[in-house]
Amino acid sequence: MTETAPQTRNSSSRAEATLVSKAEASVLRDFLRGLLRVLRANPLTFVGFILVLILSVLALLVVLVPVVTQLLLGHTILLTPFDPNELTTDYGQPPSTSHFFGTDNLGGDIFSRILTALPLDLAIGFGITGFALLVGGGLGLVAGFWDRPGTIGGVVSLVILRVTDVFLAFPSLVLALAIAASLGRGTGPAMLAVLVTWWPYYVRLTRGEVLAVKHQPYVMAARAAGVSEVRILFRHVLRNLLEPLLVYYTLDIGTVLVTFSTISFVGIGVPLSVPEWGSMVELYRRFLQTQPWTVLSAGGAIFVTVLAFSLFGDGLRDILDPRSRRALVQAAIPSTLMAKAAAAAEA
Amino acid sequence: MGRNASDLVVFIGKRLVQLVPVVLGVVVITFFFTHVAVQNPCAIWAGPHATQDQIDACLVRFGLNRPLTDQFWSYMTNLAAGDWGSNPSTQISVLATISAAFPATLELVLASLVIMTVIGIPLGVVAANGAGRWTDHLVRTFYLSGWATPTYLGAVVLAIGVGPVLGLPTKGDFTSTPTFPRPTHMSVVDALLALNFPAVGDAILHLILPASALAFLNLGIATRMTRTSMLEILPLDFVKTARMKGLSEFLVLYKHALRNALISTITIMGITAGVLLSGTVVIENIFQWPGMGAYAYDAITGYNFQGTIGVVIMFAIVVVLSNLISDILYGLLDPRVEWR
Numbered sequence: 001m002t003e004t005a006p007q008t009r010n011s012s013s014r015a016e017a018t019l020v021s022k023a024e025a026s027v028l029r030d031f032l033r034g035l036l037r038v039l040r041a042n043p044l045t046f047v048g049f050i051l052v053l054i055l056s057v058l059a060l061l062v063v064l065v066p067v068v069t070q071l072l073l074g075h076t077i078l079l080t081p082f083d084p085n086e087l088t089t090d091y092g093q094p095p096s097t098s099h100f101f102g103t104d105n106l107g108g109d110i111f112s113r114i115l116t117a118l119p120l121d122l123a124i125g126f127g128i129t130g131f132a133l134l135v136g137g138g139l140g141l142v143a144g145f146w147d148r149p150g151t152i153g154g155v156v157s158l159v160i161l162r163v164t165d166v167f168l169a170f171p172s173l174v175l176a177l178a179i180a181a182s183l184g185r186g187t188g189p190a191m192l193a194v195l196v197t198w199w200p201y202y203v204r205l206t207r208g209e210v211l212a213v214k215h216q217p218y219v220m221a222a223r224a225a226g227v228s229e230v231r232i233l234f235r236h237v238l239r240n241l242l243e244p245l246l247v248y249y250t251l252d253i254g255t256v257l258v259t260f261s262t263i264s265f266v267g268i269g270v271p272l273s274v275p276e277w278g279s280m281v282e283l284y285r286r287f288l289q290t291q292p293w294t295v296l297s298a299g300g301a302i303f304v305t306v307l308a309f310s311l312f313g314d315g316l317r318d319i320l321d322p323r324s325r326r327a328l329v330q331a332a333i334p335s336t337l338m339a340k341a342a343a344a345a346e347a
Numbered sequence: 348m349g350r351n352a353s354d355l356v357v358f359i360g361k362r363l364v365q366l367v368p369v370v371l372g373v374v375v376i377t378f379f380f381t382h383v384a385v386q387n388p389c390a391i392w393a394g395p396h397a398t399q400d401q402i403d404a405c406l407v408r409f410g411l412n413r414p415l416t417d418q419f420w421s422y423m424t425n426l427a428a429g430d431w432g433s434n435p436s437t438q439i440s441v442l443a444t445i446s447a448a449f450p451a452t453l454e455l456v457l458a459s460l461v462i463m464t465v466i467g468i469p470l471g472v473v474a475a476n477g478a479g480r481w482t483d484h485l486v487r488t489f490y491l492s493g494w495a496t497p498t499y500l501g502a503v504v505l506a507i508g509v510g511p512v513l514g515l516p517t518k519g520d521f522t523s524t525p526t527f528p529r530p531t532h533m534s535v536v537d538a539l540l541a542l543n544f545p546a547v548g549d550a551i552l553h554l555i556l557p558a559s560a561l562a563f564l565n566l567g568i569a570t571r572m573t574r575t576s577m578l579e580i581l582p583l584d585f586v587k588t589a590r591m592k593g594l595s596e597f598l599v600l601y602k603h604a605l606r607n608a609l610i611s612t613i614t615i616m617g618i619t620a621g622v623l624l625s626g627t628v629v630i631e632n633i634f635q636w637p638g639m640g641a642y643a644y645d646a647i648t649g650y651n652f653q654g655t656i657g658v659v660i661m662f663a664i665v666v667v668l669s670n671l672i673s674d675i676l677y678g679l680l681d682p683r684v685e686w687r
Binding site for chain 1: 365368369370372373376377380381383384385479484487488491492494495496497498499500503504507508511571621622624625628629632643644647648650655658659662663666667
């Protein structure tokens with residue numbers, strides 16, 4: 001009995017592994033197929049997807065081109081037409097072929113400044129949201145999975161939830177502003193401020209999803225088959241959380257970007273010497289009537305970036321959520337076709 | 348647990364008890380960040396030309412030379428006794444400022460909620476009804492634009508661009524400081540109470556732009572939620588039945604379907620309270636609205652610690668209470684929900 005037990009467990013876990021890898025492949029295939037179908041059916045999601053792709057590639061190029069040219073040619077070539085901090089003699093020029101987005105009152109080239117800020121703003125969006133996803137998601141997993149009262153896990157999950165409640169009661173911007181102001185002006189403090197306030201949402205979200213999944217029959221079946229708790233958590237529960245978390249992550253990148261740039265806008269974030277979209281709006285807002293291209297370009301950059309992630313994330317939800325996918329498909333069928341089908345069924 | 352009135356009372360009581368540790372936690376966190384991170388606030392409070400003696404006197408006066416736990420303890424005992432402290436530079440009591448500023452913000456938020464409801468929900472219905480077609484794409488673009496516009500950008504454009512063009516006021520709550528008493532500190536209500544009708548009109552005009560700025564940002568939340576739940580409800584049998592009975596499309600959509608879709612919209616509106624309050628920080632600052640958001644900004648940037656903590660306490664209470672209200676509404680609207 002004791003000798004055969006490990007064997008059966010081994011073979012069962014091998015069988016499980018092949019099953020899982022098959023399921024993995026089909027999940028991926030389904031996802032890609034669904035992605036293609038929705039991208040074709042849904043032009044807005046497609047636009048969002050393309051914009052996210054373009055912005056990410058552009059941000060990489062802005063960072064990489066100077067470094068690579070420095071290595072290969074011995075001197076730096078900027079991707080931007082002007083140095084972002086260079087002051088040209090064209091003061092307050094409207095957009096033209098030499099200055100795509102015009103210049104500000106001091107002669108700074110707006111297009112170069114906006115393009116230079118792109119990697120910073122995108123990295124902050126991806127980075128802070130990613131950190132929140134890891135920390136908040138991890139805590140949410142623990143709090144949702146080991147929550148039986150009276151056990152160590154129950155106590156830990158109770159502590160996690162209470163602390164999360166406290167953070168959720170703060171309007172995040174107010175706490176972030178308070179932290180950023182206390183730490184003093186700078187890019188690092190502003191990032192830290194958003195970082196501290198951002199993870200609690202993910203605890204709530206992940207825990208809710210874990211609670212919904214963990215009593216499913218397939219989890220019980222895995223437990224009955226002797227699969228270890230940790231393995232159940234990662235292989236069976238986490239797998240089913242990836243879709244909602246991915247959607248939320250995508251939508252959230254834009255929100256983080258807006259919050260970060262708001263801290264810069266109110267003047268306690270990024271120092272003015274560093275080009276950043278929020279601080280540019282703050283810097284140029286008094287020129288809205290006289291040199292509107294200054295404010296509107298900087299604001300437009302944030303707008304387009306956040307819109308890209310929102311369109312993509314919003315569409316991703318429609319793809320991944322079976323309920324709204326079905327409704328979307330039903331709604332997309334013209335009513336005349338439905339009537340024809342109904343008539344055919346009657347006949 | 349069930350659904351009768353006594354269950355509801357127990358439910359509300361439990362949730363109010365839970366408010367206590369949340370507020371305590373919020374105070375501890377804010378106290379820690381402000382008092383530990385800012386090295387020498389007295390150098391700021393005493394002004395740029397203060398001598399070292401003055402700064403030292405200030406440290407003693409505000410007890411900043413004492414151990415942090417002592418400072419925390421004396422702050423907490425004062426707080427429990429109803430003394431929320433005062434602004435170190437102006438000596439104005441935090442509680443007095445908040446009790447004047449809070450109703451002004453409440454008025455702004457309520458006005459923007461009205462705009463969100465009146466515009467946002469019908470848009471969601473229209474989008475869901477034409478899902479996948481151009482009306483849907485148009486509405487989605489509109490609400491995603493609102494979502495993608497940072498609060499400050501929308502507010503700057505409304506305050507500096509749109510306001511002067513339309514001739515709408517962009518600063519404060521009245522054109523000139525009102526001479527009538529301000530018992531509620533809500534501009535429209537006070538003017539109504541004083542039976543001063545020109546002032547009522549003036550107050551409403553002043554409310555339009557900041558409330559629109561706040562609403563535009565959050566319009567998407569109401570629209571998106573209505574659209575999503577309408578998408579789930581429209582294919583259901585009872586909607587088909589209503590159509591087959593020959594009811595007008597308007598009645599089918601807005602009476603039968605929307606009523607069921609609204610449950611989740613109302614819930615999400617309660618949860619947006621925190622987002623709206625965050626929005627007021629920027630919007631009140633740009634429109635010089637005399638509310639909590641503007642006060643929060645002044646307190647935070649002026650290193651007015653007790654003011655900051657006071658604002659944060661009020662905000663936390665509002666967030667928790669509005670979550671509670673949305674839960675209660677959810678229960679009242681959905682007969683399947685039990686008070687737990």
